[in-house]
Amino acid sequence: MAASADNSAATAAAAGPAGSTLPAELKAQFDEQIKLTAIRIPKQNTSQYMKLLSKHLFNKPRLRNVMEDPSDPDLRLLLLEETLVEADLDSRQIEGAASAKTVAELVQADGLQVTTAHVDVDYSYWPAHVVLRRLLPEGLEVPSSFESVGHIAHLNLRTELLPYKHLIGKVILDKNPRLKSVVNKLASIENEFRVFPMELVAGQEGTETELRQHGARFRLDFRKVYWNSRLEGEHQRLVQLFRPGEAVLDAMAGIGPFAIPAARKGCLVYANDLNPASFEYLCTNIRINRLAGKVLPFNADGRDFMRQAAAGRLDVAGAAAVVPASAEGGKGRRGKQQQQPGQQQQRSQQQPAAAAAAAAPAQSPGAEQGAADAGPQQGPASGSCSGVFHHIVMNLPAAAVEFLDALRGSFCPELWQGQPLPLVHVYTFCKGEQELAGVRQRVEASLGGTLDVEPRQHVVRDVAPGKIMLCITFRLPPSIAFAEANKRQKLEQ
Structure with a gap:
C-alpha cells in the first residue's frame, strides 16, 4: 500500500541525509506474512522433491523454501514461487520424474497434496521498487533504473522526486550491497570536458572508483571525467571491428573505454x-x-591532435615517456611515476628509441569485414613521430561531427602514399527522422567535400524520447584528405 500524502513528508524526514540505510521504524513497516502455494510431501523424500521442483521453488536469500507441516511432524511443506497458484501447475514443466512431465502430474502420480503456507518476511525480502512504491506518495513515478559506476549509483531524478532523494x-x-554511494545529477552536460554537477544523496563521500569492462580495469573519478556504463556494448562492438596490428587514432578518448580494449x-x-x-x-x-607503449596518451585539442596525426607529426616519444614501461603494475592510486598533463612535452626526447618501437605496429591483416582492405601498416615518419593509422x-x-573539418587537407601525401586512408567512426545525436535523413549532409558539410560511398549508420541507443545516439562510419576520401595538396598542385599547373 502506498504511503499517504499526509505521512510522506514525515517519511522523507525520517530517511534524512544522515546514514546509509533506512531507519528501523521505516523498515518495520515491511514486516508481513505472505501466503504461498505449497506441496505437502513426506519428510524422508524432501531432498528428492526439492531437486525435481528446484526451478519452481520459493528461492530467496536468507529464506527457507521448505518448512515443517504444523499438522503432521512426518510431513514437510515445499514452498513454491510467489507467483504460482494451483491452477498454474499444469503448465510448469519438470525433468527427471519418470511418471510426470508437469508439476500437476507429479502431484497426482505421487499422491501429494497442494495446500497453502504462510511465511514471515521483513524489509530484506522486498525489492527496491516495491519498497519505494509504498514509501513514496501516491502518483509519483518510482525510479525504475540507475547507472552503476563501480561502487557508485548514478541517478537522474525528476524534480518531483527531489524531496525524497535521500530516501x-x-x-x-x-538493496544493492556492493554499492557504497548514490549521487544525483543536478544539471545536463554543458562543458567541453563532458562532466556534470552532482550531489551525494546517500552513502560514502568520494567519487573515485574502479570497475571492469571486458577484462580491463578502469579507474576514474566520476565527478571529474566522463563515463557512461550504458555504452559498454558499443565499446565492445567497435573494438571488434579493429584487427590486431592496426593503429587506431582515438581523438576524444576519455579515460580509455575504446583505447584500452x-x-x-x-x-x-x-x-x-x-x-x-581524463x-x-x-x-x-x-x-x-600493463599497456605502456601500446596506448600512447596525449592531452591536446581534438582538432590539433588529428591534424598532427594526419601529417605524421605526433610526438610519440613524448607520449611514450608519460607512462614508461617501468611504471606498469604499480600499487599507488595514481602511480608515482605518472606525469601530469603539463609535463608531457618536457620529456619528449627522453625515450626516442622505445617510442619509435612502440609506434611501429605490426603488418595489418586488413580492415573489418565489408570495408576495403587496409593493407600493410607504415612505420613512423621519423624516429619519434607517428605513422599512418587505420x-x-x-x-x-x-x-564530434563539427571536428571533421580538421581532416580536410591535413594528410601528408608522402606519408600516406600507397596506404589506405582511415575509416572514420564519428558519434552524433539525432532528433527525429528529418535529422536522421540529413546525417550524411551534416558530415559532408563539416568535411567540406563529398563522400565516395554512403556512410554506415549504427544506432547505439535511445538517449531520450525522440533522440538517438548514432555511430557514422565511412572511409575518408582522398579528395578531402589531400585537399590542400590537390589545390597546390592545380595552382602549380
Whole structure:
C-alpha cells in the first residue's frame, strides 16, 4: 500500500541525509506474512522433491523454501514461487520424474497434496521498487533504473522526486550491497570536458572508483571525467571491428573505454583527451592494464591532435615517456611515476628509441569485414613521430561531427602514399527522422567535400524520447584528405 500524502513528508524526514540505510521504524513497516502455494510431501523424500521442483521453488536469500507441516511432524511443506497458484501447475514443466512431465502430474502420480503456507518476511525480502512504491506518495513515478559506476549509483531524478532523494538513495544502497554511494545529477552536460554537477544523496563521500569492462580495469573519478556504463556494448562492438596490428587514432578518448580494449586486442592506439583529469586517468589505466607503449596518451585539442596525426607529426616519444614501461603494475592510486598533463612535452626526447618501437605496429591483416582492405601498416615518419593509422574514433556525440573539418587537407601525401586512408567512426545525436535523413549532409558539410560511398549508420541507443545516439562510419576520401595538396598542385599547373 502506498504511503499517504499526509505521512510522506514525515517519511522523507525520517530517511534524512544522515546514514546509509533506512531507519528501523521505516523498515518495520515491511514486516508481513505472505501466503504461498505449497506441496505437502513426506519428510524422508524432501531432498528428492526439492531437486525435481528446484526451478519452481520459493528461492530467496536468507529464506527457507521448505518448512515443517504444523499438522503432521512426518510431513514437510515445499514452498513454491510467489507467483504460482494451483491452477498454474499444469503448465510448469519438470525433468527427471519418470511418471510426470508437469508439476500437476507429479502431484497426482505421487499422491501429494497442494495446500497453502504462510511465511514471515521483513524489509530484506522486498525489492527496491516495491519498497519505494509504498514509501513514496501516491502518483509519483518510482525510479525504475540507475547507472552503476563501480561502487557508485548514478541517478537522474525528476524534480518531483527531489524531496525524497535521500530516501531513494538509502533504499538503493540497502538493496544493492556492493554499492557504497548514490549521487544525483543536478544539471545536463554543458562543458567541453563532458562532466556534470552532482550531489551525494546517500552513502560514502568520494567519487573515485574502479570497475571492469571486458577484462580491463578502469579507474576514474566520476565527478571529474566522463563515463557512461550504458555504452559498454558499443565499446565492445567497435573494438571488434579493429584487427590486431592496426593503429587506431582515438581523438576524444576519455579515460580509455575504446583505447584500452583495442590495445589489449593487439592494436597500437594514439589516445587523446583535452580534459586534464581524463588524461590523468587514461595514463593510470594504461599503467594498471600493463599497456605502456601500446596506448600512447596525449592531452591536446581534438582538432590539433588529428591534424598532427594526419601529417605524421605526433610526438610519440613524448607520449611514450608519460607512462614508461617501468611504471606498469604499480600499487599507488595514481602511480608515482605518472606525469601530469603539463609535463608531457618536457620529456619528449627522453625515450626516442622505445617510442619509435612502440609506434611501429605490426603488418595489418586488413580492415573489418565489408570495408576495403587496409593493407600493410607504415612505420613512423621519423624516429619519434607517428605513422599512418587505420581508424579514427571520435566519441563526442554533441560536437564530434563539427571536428571533421580538421581532416580536410591535413594528410601528408608522402606519408600516406600507397596506404589506405582511415575509416572514420564519428558519434552524433539525432532528433527525429528529418535529422536522421540529413546525417550524411551534416558530415559532408563539416568535411567540406563529398563522400565516395554512403556512410554506415549504427544506432547505439535511445538517449531520450525522440533522440538517438548514432555511430557514422565511412572511409575518408582522398579528395578531402589531400585537399590542400590537390589545390597546390592545380595552382602549380
